[in-house]
Amino acid sequence: METAKKYDVIIVGGSYAGLAVGLALGRALRKVLIIDSGKPCNRQTPHSHNFLTQDGTAPAQIASIAREQVLNYNTVNILHDRVVNTKKEGREFRVFTQSGESFAARKLVFATGIADIMPDIPSFAESWGKSVLHCPYCHGYEVRGQKTGILANGDSGYEFCMLIANWTSDLTLYTNSKSTLTQEQTAQLHKHKINIVEDEILKLDQTNGYLNSIQFKTGRAEPVTALYARLPFQQHCDIPLQLGCELTSDGYIKVDAAQKTSVSGVYACGDNVTRMRTVANAVSMGTTTGLMVNKELVEEEF
Template sequence: MLDCVIVGGGPAGLNAALVLGRARRKVVLFDNNSPRNAVTNESHGFITRDGIKPSEFRKIAHYDIGKYPSVMIRNEKISDIKKRGMIFDLVTDEGECIQAKKVILATGLKEIHPSVEKLMDYYGKSLFSCPYCDGWELKDRPLIVLSEHPAVFHMVKIVYNWSKNLIVCTNGQKVLTLEQKEVLQRKGIKIFEQKIKTLVGENGLLEAVIFEDDQIEKISGGFVTPEWIQASSFGKSLGCEVNQLGGFITDELGRTNIEGIYAAGDTSVIAPSQVIIAAAQGSRAAIGVNSDLTQEEFN
């Protein structure tokens, strides 16, 4: 019987494994190695690790965790989780059943991007989702802020900190109010509500956006606001409550409304999505797990 199974090997799951390993808990972390940031060349905003490649971050994390013999990392996928009393039965894709007292869901999110031709050719290279992660590298360039959602107004105001040379594109969606348009126009920010035909550039570097009316605007990078959805259905099937953004509702130690289920990282935070925040959430959930196991041992 395991003390805890961690589902997901991103920063949240890795940091949770580290903390639980140091607490001498018997843990298995399942990671099928399909991270959302696979297209990202560098991760930023994590002190001592600013600019690190995600693959290098993962390698260092595995080395750190490897110092604690009670933790095992398995490169497998969990296909099902069921609660049976106070025990959880987890089934791998290979059909193996594993039992644990606690489960940390750190499966992260999936992104649904606007339907724009060639968008993914540039995503992670010159088109990003988080200005706090990648704004510095794009500072003072002519940029696009692309979004089909009302969140575009907030995003463009944030991006304005890094570049004043901005265009806003809503890809055919009327998501800006008249008042918001007036605010942006006073700042010299152009607004394009027509559909986008395609993005243009070479080797992942954006050069221009072409609209369906054949208007062309030159740019050299930008930001897009995708929709976020849970990467797995485990939380929903277990009955975990979610907030308005779709993230799992947790207390200060990562506990969901389902006893024994904890959530960490993007799974619970949704936004802002940063490595350092996800790692902190993993640490928090691990402390929650250890605290509850300890309490149960003394009851």
């Protein structure tokens, strides 16, 4: 096997968390390779919010500025490729990419995010991140006071209604099947004038990703401006699992306060470890990870 080019740290995933790791390590004089396939989960989202100095900026623009700043540090390289396999070789990790290249590093960081599993509802995926939303803190202000729906049922639907009611009084819960709410939950939602619709959804009517109405299998339709949904997900990259990294009961990569996984030398940060899916949180976690990785390298070297 040919000799692989060596780095102190290889970061798999070069969106906000991965770039923040790279920035912290670059400033710590570490030789770093960031490998990214260029498919962030928010690539359809037109604007990012709740990130100081960047509120309302397009996510792609934030990432572009971040890459430019990270590359100011000559010890950091960014490779547009996809990691397909890794192996532990002694005290190093060997990383193999789709293009056939391989690299080695003492530490690995996975900032690979998650992949949302879309329901089988026509036009849902096209509207995801634009008018079909996952987070009111990211998007609620922009659709405040407007006719809003929630696609959920049972305890999750009830809790989501409580949260979204802070942003609008024109709210409907769409269970897309028979309601599994308790009698008490149903009464409480009705008390707050939140409608419950059990009709099955046929499709979403949208224009360029922005909702006009929900069409039901009964032939009826209801106008709606925004629809919130919490989707099931899977890890965007299964390589951490192949290395032996543990997952939480919710399906996130299990990490400690220093962002260390259950596998020595392997770290993870960003959407793949937490349900708090914001750009600001990803950057914060990435910075912390960079500091902790460098600390471990210093302790090993000193």
